[in-house]
Amino acid sequence: DEVEDEPLRQGFRHGSYDLVIGRPELLTGIQSTCHLLARDRLVLLTPTDHPLAGRAAVPLEELSGESFILMHPDSSIHRLCLTACQKKGFQPAVTRTAKIESIVSAVAAGEAVSLLPYSNLDVFRHENVVVIPLQEPVAANVVLACLSPKKLSRCSRTLWKYLST
Structure with missing residues (x-):
């Protein structure tokens, strides 16, 4: 199933899902075993005419005066x-x-800036948006998680082993 973060957290915590693919922040407070699937990082999105648009990298603290559009609060x-x-x-x-997709369009229109995982921009690109690395990278990695590898179903255990090697 593809579900929003909070129902996924609750379902995982209560055993409705054997395995979860997500970001480590999704699993905060849940005792689980994780395997890194992909390294990712947050990047800054600005409109092409933004004063920071020409920079090679931006310190995160320099964004303190900016207006942001972020992903939903439960993400x-x-x-x-x-x-x-x-x-x-x-x-x-x-x-x-x-x-x-709405964030990228709003940034292109000059509504605000945003922080998003770099990997998401493979799909969601816009010609009027500039992607700028943060000077100090902020990890937004993707992990495979389970509550206990020993308690996985046969099918889930096979997938766990395959993705963990």
């Missing part, structure tokens, strides 16, 4: 963005939240 990426900004001493001014 692990939203929580990751808030935590990263708070670690740099500021609370981001989130003007609204949306799905990735």
